[in-house]
Amino acid sequence: MGTKYWQEFLIPYHQAVDEIILKFNSLKEQYAKVGEYSPIESVYGRVKSVSSILEKVHNYGVDIETLEENIQDIAGIRIMCQFEEDIYEVVDLIKKRADCDMEIVKVKDYISEAKPSGYKSYHLIIRYPVFCVSGRQNILVEIQIRTLAMNFWSIIEHSLNYKYKEHIPDEIRQRLVSAANAVNNVDREMSSIREEIQNAQRVFGLKSSSVTSI
Numbered sequence: 402m403g404t405k406y407w408q409e410f411l412i413p414y415h416q417a418v419d420e421i422i423l424k425f426n427s428l429k430e431q432y433a434k435v436g437e438y439s440p441i442e443s444v445y446g447r448v449k450s451v452s453s454i455l456e457k458v459h460n461y462g463v464d465i466e467t468l469e470e471n472i473q474d475i476a477g478i479r480i481m482c483q484f485e486e487d488i489y490e491v492v493d494l495i496k497k498r499a500d501c502d503m504e505i506v507k508v509k510d511y512i513s514e515a516k517p518s519g520y521k522s523y524h525l526i527i528r529y530p531v532f533c534v535s536g537r538q539n540i541l542v543e544i545q546i547r548t549l550a551m552n553f554w555s556i557i558e559h560s561l562n563y564k565y566k567e568h569i570p571d572e573i574r575q576r577l578v579s580a581a582n583a584v585n586n587v588d589r590e591m592s593s594i595r596e597e598i599q600n601a602q603r604v605f606g607l608k609s610s611s612v613t614s615i
């Protein structure tokens with residue numbers, strides 16, 4: 402399987418990631434236009450590199466023929482929220498699209514129960530239709546939804562895992578768990594003044610949109 406094979410294989414995944422980013426950004430803009438608080442703070446996406454796909458194939462003993470069904474995060478979307486409550490609002494937004502374009506096939510709620518590492522995030526695997534020159538394909542996409550604070554912790558921990566090849570020394574691991582607790586406290590404190598912050602942001606949003614419309 403050469404470069405050309407992988408380039409073609411990944412076309413629908415790139416298409417799916419581009420479309421889904423656009424759709425969530427468009428929702429975010431709609432909230433702003435109607436003067437409402439958006440549960441979506443920012444959206445990112447990526448398509449897994451061929452080397453990472455092959456590493457997973459190797460580590461999990463995946464049959465290359467069943468790659469599309471068994472590696473469910475080739476297309477990945479990450480949605481950041483300001484508050485923990487917003488995560489569930491975004492999940493509801495996705496659930497409402499079931500008959501339209503995003504059929505939920507798996508849910509992993511690491512918000513209500515964090516991983517032992519301290520990792521918190523809400524994961525959904527969705528089936529998403531894309532139309533490419535080769536025709537229609539239903540693509541599996543992993544959507545991770547988390548707060549900005551959870552994301553901060555997660556990217557730091559991910560880079561340490563990468564450095565230590567998943568064998569983080571005990572002392573650092575413990576510090577990461579206590580950092581995860583601190584992140585939880587930040588999220589809880591922010592949630593307790595959520596309404597206050599949202600009102601301030603509404604006023605700020607109105608002001609900045611009147612400046613940009615001049």
Ligand code: 0O2
Binds near residue numbers: 474509519559
């Ligand atoms: P990358 O490099 O981000 O793509 P499963 O076999 O289904 O039980 P799996 O496949 O690991 O477990 O699924 P899970 O637990 O839903 O994790 C999928 C992704 O979530 C990971 O992808 C990470 O992005 C993220 N993740 C899960 N656990 C942790 C964690 O403890 N710390 C951090 N920082 N991220 C985590 P990849 O492919 O592992 O990594």
